Amino acid sequence: MIKLEPGSVIGILGGGQLGRMLAMAAAQLGYHTHIYCPDEKNPAEQVTNRLSRSSYTDEVALIRFAKVVDVVTYEFENIPVETVELLNQHVPTFPSAQVLQVSQDRLHEKNFLNKIGVETAPYAAVMTEGEAVEALKIITYPAVLKTRRFGYDGKGQAIVKSPEELSAAWAMLNSSDIIIEGFIPFDMEISVLAARGQDGEIKCFDPAENIHKNHILDLSIAPARIAPHLRAQAVGIACHIVAELEYVGVLAVEFFVSSSDPVFRVNEIAPRVHNSGHWSIEACPTSQFEQHIRAICGLPLGDTSLYGRAEMKNLIGDDILDVALYLKDPDANFHHYGKTHARPGRKMGHVTRILPTVGTNKKSI
Ligand SMILES: Nc1ncnc2c1ncn2[C@@H]1O[C@H](COP(=O)(O)OP(=O)(O)O)[C@@H](O)[C@H]1O
Ligand SMILES: [Mg+2]
Structure with missing residues (x-):
């Protein structure tokens, strides 16, 4: 277990509003922050002590960053797993790369949840429209097609209410890494x-x-x-x-x-x-x-x-x-x-x- 004293430096991957509010909370507890983010004019850089503006695949910049911070965390989940693995060789990194791997991919996520006894929507991973037709015989309509990775705010998904809607949805998503979920009529x-x-x-x-x-x-x-x-x-x-x-x-x-x-x-x-x-x-x-x-x-x-x-x-x-x-x-x-x-x-x-x-x-x- 690591226990950081005030004055230690927290490295944060990502410079959005979540990074910004994390940096503000860190300051309240007496810590310094170092934001690592490829984007120009990101919300977090206004409130952080230090900034590295580099890509998540720039190994030299990542190692330089790892050497000047005491712990690393991240504020969004679409960072390459390899980036977190590399950083963790030099500095404690939380949450772990394994957690990132599970939550980055909707299939891995659902497999994990079901394995530990947590209910989800029924689901199947498919790579072709033909496989989707077969899977939907079991999952049944209506269903939701989602790209396995990189979706947010409803992006990378389509609801299909009937077999007639499948082809258009498949073409729109334009991916061979799809998960089909049963539509849950939630309250x-x-x-x-x-x-x-x-x-x-x-x-x-x-x-x-x-x-x-x-x-x-x-x-x-x-x-x-x-x-x-x-x-x-x-x-x-x-x-x-x-x-x-x-x-x-x-x-x-x-x-x-x-x-x-x-x-x-x-x-x-x-x-x-x-x-x-x-x-x-x-x-x-x-x-x-x-x-x-x-x-x-x-x-x-x-x-x-x-x-x-x-x-x-x-x-x-x-x-x-x-x-x-x-x-x-x-x-x-x-x-x-x-x-x-x-x-x-x-x-x-x-x-x-x-x-x-x-x-x-x-x-x-
Ligand atoms: N299987 C489903 N059944 C019913 N509604 C769904 C289902 N999957 C997603 N939705 C609706 O779409 C929203 C966004 O889907 P979600 O999987 O949370 O993706 P995102 O990463 O965009 O947040 C959900 O909050 C919910 O309202
Ligand atoms: Mg969501």
């Missing part, structure tokens, strides 16, 4: 942010209810409006996953919740802090970002209880232009990610509101 989507320390200590945040618009997270509400015993069950599944992975850091588990059996199916896991946990910055004594930093630095995990009901609204594209409105609202905790161009669909910031009472709202499963 709600929730996520649990789970943290595991190097010593095996596990702490989860309350499940959040997630509402998407145009395949992008729009609103997260914590706690999710499901019965307390169901919340505890979802937390139990998330704890099981991080324990089985021997995970270190914060991991997000996305669930489909149904009123009929099985109530919970895991949709996907993300080996990092997650958009659906941003409310924890104001709504909990320890934010998901601080918790991740605590875990990778060998500090005890912090308290994750909620001060009240929290709602986090994403500010997408031009939403960010309403900044004056949010600044006037005494309940709005406003976050701007420092991005200059408000392209449609781009996450520009978020607003969190805390309502003092828990569980008074109507919708409930």
Whole structure:
């Protein structure tokens, strides 16, 4: 186990808003950060002590980076596994390369989850349209076709409702690495942010209810409006996953919740802090970002209880232009990610509101 003293340097692969908020949490705990990111003008570079602007495959730059940091972590999962393996030869790296390998590929992810007894949608990996036709005889329609790797915000997926729709969906995805999932008619989507320390200590945040618009997270509400015993069950599944992975850091588990059996199916896991946990910055004594930093630095995990009901609204594209409105609202905790161009669909910031009472709202499963 490594325990880092204040003043140590945390290396973060990736310079998006997650890296930015991780760097801010690290600073609060007395650490320095060094962002490694190929992109120009990334949100994290505004708040970090040091920056390496290099590619994830530049071995010389990676080794130079490894030699000047005390621990390495990452803020998105599409970093080559070899990059994390190389860094780990020189410096402790959390979460591990094996975890990255599992979560980067939807097939490996589902195989792992089912192996440890966690329910998912029924699924099959296919390489050709002919194989898809055969697999769909078992999975049945409607189904969701997804590329196994690199999908996000609904990109790289297509719903097929009937055999007639298959060819167009297959052509659109234009890939031979496809997973077909049965369509789950869920009542709600929730996520649990789970943290595991190097010593095996596990702490989860309350499940959040997630509402998407145009395949992008729009609103997260914590706690999710499901019965307390169901919340505890979802937390139990998330704890099981991080324990089985021997995970270190914060991991997000996305669930489909149904009123009929099985109530919970895991949709996907993300080996990092997650958009659906941003409310924890104001709504909990320890934010998901601080918790991740605590875990990778060998500090005890912090308290994750909620001060009240929290709602986090994403500010997408031009939403960010309403900044004056949010600044006037005494309940709005406003976050701007420092991005200059408000392209449609781009996450520009978020607003969190805390309502003092828990569980008074109507919708409930
Ligand atoms: N098998 C499924 N059944 C029903 N809805 C699904 C299924 N898979 C994905 N979806 C819907 O699409 C969204 C995005 O899919 P997801 O697998 O989470 O990919 P992404 O990496 O884009 O987040 C989910 O949050 C859910 O609303
Ligand atoms: Mg998702």
